[in-house]
Amino acid sequence: MARPLPGSARRRTLGALAGTGLLAACGAASPRLRLGDSPPEDVPPLVPDALERALAALPEDVEAIRGPAGVPGVAVAVVAGGQRRFARGFGRRRIDQAAPVTTETVFQIASLSKPLAASVVATQVAAGRCAWDDPAQRHLPWLRLSDPGIAARASIGDFMAHRTGLPAYAGDQLEDLGFGRRAILERLRLLPLRPFRASYAYSNFGLTLGAEAAAAAAGQDWESLAESALYRPLGMGATSSRHADFLARADRAVLHARTPEGFRPLYDRDADAQSPAGGVSSNVLDLAAWMTMLLAGGAPLVPAEALAPAFQPQALSAPGHVPGARPGFYGFGFNVGVGPGGRVMLGHSGAFLLGGATAMQLLPGEGIGIVVLTNAAPVGVAEAIAATFLDRLQFGAPQRDWAATFGEAFAAFFAPEGDLAGKTPPVPATAPRAPEACLGRYDNAFHGPAEVVRGPSGLLLRLGPKAVDMPLLPWDGDDFAMAPGGENAPPGSLASLRFDMAGGRAVGFRAQYYDASGLGRWTR
Structure with missing residues (x-):
């Protein structure tokens, strides 16, 4: 998934309350409950004919949410009672071409890959090759964290639940610079840790590390394990954990980034480095088969x-809050x-952020699930479609304008990063030194080595295996x-x-964007 949200707005999961059966003690005015096998399973009954009514309204709801947002393409599937009850595509695979989205159109599903990864790990737990509470280091002897004691204790489940203490989004910037999976996972040892099992911080590469431990226990690479243990047995022939397989699909949805002119197909997103956390591609037919398995408790x-x-x-x-x-x-x-x-x-x-958004919601007590795939940057459309369907299912009608609610929440995704965003250079500003003082x-x-080189219009900062070039714009003296x-x-x-100078020559620099964990300083 994806990028961090600024400040406290970072990707909030849906609010939830542990099922304790306390809703039964609401007094005489409360509706009758549908009693389960135990009090925590007691719930208000669904409205009459709820599923059929929600399914009938779904196509119109999709278009009412997708259209005003300008999202080019959407695919939706619903499962209930152990069967696929709805599957349909809407709109186009690419905004400037006529090819339609169908139920067979393959999308990049981003962080919806994570519950798929958990499902793969569960197959290996069932086979006895690993356990959720196995120390990941048992299967990955090279695993290191900044605290050796935590590295030795952190389990596969700890990594899959984002509770190891790794910082939020640890390693994501390394992926942007072109580092591969193993290189990123090995560098996690340099990051400071928050309290172990007492803090939560969403981490694509933390979860990837847990998945890699399960794959090592199985003696396979992750991509092959996912295919052999989950996709093939469930008949998910259009699903893959390899980006090359997605690109080879003729019927695939193209990512659309948000621009001032609307959604445009500008980028390719190769998420192979974090494949278990964000690199799966699939279609709604395959995901419906997977949801059916989940709602059956794994059967x-x-x-x-x-x-x-x-x-x-x-x-x-x-x-x-x-x-x-x-x-x-x-x-x-x-x-x-x-x-x-x-x-x-x-x-x-x-x-x-480069152009895709997805959502899945399951009501296991009802045996009902919905999955929504879109080919546009996250503006809340996928979540709004799912929430509207669930409202109709449970309450007979939408209870909020979910498109507006989620649209406002997702606006934080597009807030610029960096300490100079929205600012202008000071006036007057000190002139920069001669370029020769900083080159090298x-x-x-x-983050790996950096080079400061001459570009067509001034200095360039070159980073990572991708040799990502970023112009350095004079701001104020050595800044x-x-x-x-x-x-x-x-x-x-x-x-x-900011360059650190000694004797008229740069001996290092600090890059604020890369310094969230205090690791943003380079030296000669």
Whole structure:
């Protein structure tokens, strides 16, 4: 998924409240409950003919949400009662071409890959090759963290639940610079840790590390394991964890980035480095087969006891912001909570700033699930379609303008990054030194070497295996401005870079954009 949101707005999961059966104690005015096998399973009944009515309204709801937002293409599937009850494509695979989205159109599903990864790990737990509480280092002897004791104890489940203490989005910027999976995972050892198992911080490469441990236990690479253990047994022939397979598909949806002129097909997003966390491509038919398996408790592929821990709260991901707000939890690869109707909800969203957004929601107590795939940057359309459907299902009609609600929430995705965003250079400003004072190579153990070179219009900062070039714009004396790009830096991002000088020559620099964990300083 994807990029960090600024400040406290960072990707909030859906609020949830642990099912305790307390809703039964609402007094005489409360509606009658549909009693389960135990009090925590008691819920208000669905409205009469709820499913049929929600399904009938779904096509119009999709277009009413998709159209005003300008999203080029959407695909939706619904499963209920162990069957696929709805599957349809809407709009176009590419905005400037006529080819339609169909049920077979393959999308990049971004962080919806995470619950798929958890499902793969569950197959290996069932096979006895690993356990959720196995120390990941047992299967990955090279695994290191900044605290050796935590590195030795952190389990596959800890990594899958984002509770190891790794910083949020650890390693994402390295991916933007072109580093591969193993190089990024090995560099995680340099990052400071928050309290182990007492903090939650969403991390694509943390979850990837947990998945890699399960693959090592199985003696396979991750991509092959996912195919052999999950995709092939469920008949998910259009699903892959390899970007090359997505590009080879003729019927595929193209990513569309948000621009001032609307959504445009500008980028390709190769997420192979974080494949378990964000690199899967699939279509709604395959995902419907997977949701059917999940709603059956894993049957016929995975015993319930192997999959159930993934559905259970493992970390507090979103504390209620006021006493009456439902908190949210994270399981192993799944968001877990209780919705406004008192029902347990499982799900996940996915987002690529470069042009894709997805959402899945399951009501396991009802045996109903919906998945929504889109080919546009995250503006809340996928989540709004799913929420509108679930409102109709549980309450008979939408309870909010979900397009507006999620649209406002997702606006934070597009806030520029960097300490100079929206600012202008001081007046008067000190002139920069001669370029020769700054040219050359600088080293950084986490981000790798950097080169400051001459460009057509001044100095360039060159970073990473991709040799990403960023112009250094004079700001004030030894301070320069740089405009990072990629998945994690929206348009308008602008950050400072300050050279450290000694004897009239630069001996290092600090790049603010890369310094969130205190690792943004390069030296000669």
